[in-house]
Amino acid sequence: GAVVSQHPSRVICKSGTSVKIECRSLDFQATTMFWYRQFPKQSLMLMATSNEGSKATYEQGVEKDKFLINHASLTLSTLTVTSAHPEDSSFYICSARDPGGLTDTQYFGPGTRLTVL
Amino acid sequence: SQQGEEDPQALSIQEGENATMNCSYKTSINNLQWYRQNSGRGLVHLILIRSNEREKHSGRLRVTLDTSKKSSSLLITASRAADTASYFCATDHTASKLTFGTGTRLQVTL
Numbered sequence: 001g002a003v004v005s006q007h008p009s010r011v012i013c014k015s016g017t018s019v020k021i022e023c024r025s026l027d028f029q030a031t032t033m034f035w036y037r038q039f040p041k042q043s044l045m046l047m048a049t050s051n052e053g054s055k056a057t058y059e060q061g062v063e064k065d066k067f068l069i070n071h072a073s074l075t076l077s078t079l080t081v082t083s084a085h086p087e088d089s090s091f092y093i094c095s096a097r098d099p100g101g102l103t104d105t106q107y108f109g110p111g112t113r114l115t116v117l
Numbered sequence: 118s119q120q121g122e123e124d125p126q127a128l129s130i131q132e133g134e135n136a137t138m139n140c141s142y143k144t145s146i147n148n149l150q151w152y153r154q155n156s157g158r159g160l161v162h163l164i165l166i167r168s169n170e171r172e173k174h175s176g177r178l179r180v181t182l183d184t185s186k187k188s189s190s191l192l193i194t195a196s197r198a199a200d201t202a203s204y205f206c207a208t209d210h211t212a213s214k215l216t217f218g219t220g221t222r223l224q225v226t227l
Binding site for chain 2: 006032034036041042043044045046049091093095097105106107108109110111113
């Protein structure tokens with residue numbers, strides 16, 4: 001199946017700093033990528049839909065100024081957590097749909113664990 | 118919230134037994150997908166069933182879908198210790214946005 005990578009896999013930062021997470025589709029071009037967050041032992045919650053060349057679409061309750069999304073190319077979307085605080089500590093996962101694929105399957109990255117001290 | 122409910126929340130079985138997980142959702146769907154997640158890792162796509170399908174098989178996996186009851190089930194036959202993971206259903210309502218269920222934590226013991 002298609003491969004999606006994320007970098008970094010783990011990051012620890014001090015409160016008030018900004019953290020950038022990259023999501024790449026390695027063997028296909030993704031016009032749309034999705035960003036989720038997951039708290040321990042809970043389900044994934046969609047944060048935003050990242051659209052190549054246009055603004056991201058945020059889900060209700062997600063602060064767009066805090067979670068900046070840039071989808072500058074067909075293979076890369078970035079999520080920047082600005083002025084991170086301990087409550088932003090979470091597991092962030094991206095996904096991408098292969099528009100050339102035969103099914104509507106979304107391919108997920110391995111996730112990034114963010115810990116804000 | 119459109120989030121689906123899964124039950125049971127946790128399931129512990131012995132190797133060789135079958136595991137059944139159920140998922141219910143609230144609004145009409147294009148398709149329903151099941152994913153597996155090992156602890157602290159990303160999601161692995163298991164199987165997709167479209168709204169006009171009622172049953173689908175893939176190896177030891179069997180998925181059913183009942184759109185009239187807005188529910189789906191995932192059956193894992195002859196479970197193995199390596200099947201230990203969390204399993205999530207996800208519904209595709211519009212524009213490929215997925216809404217995930219609450220998940221079932223499966224523990225398969227030797």
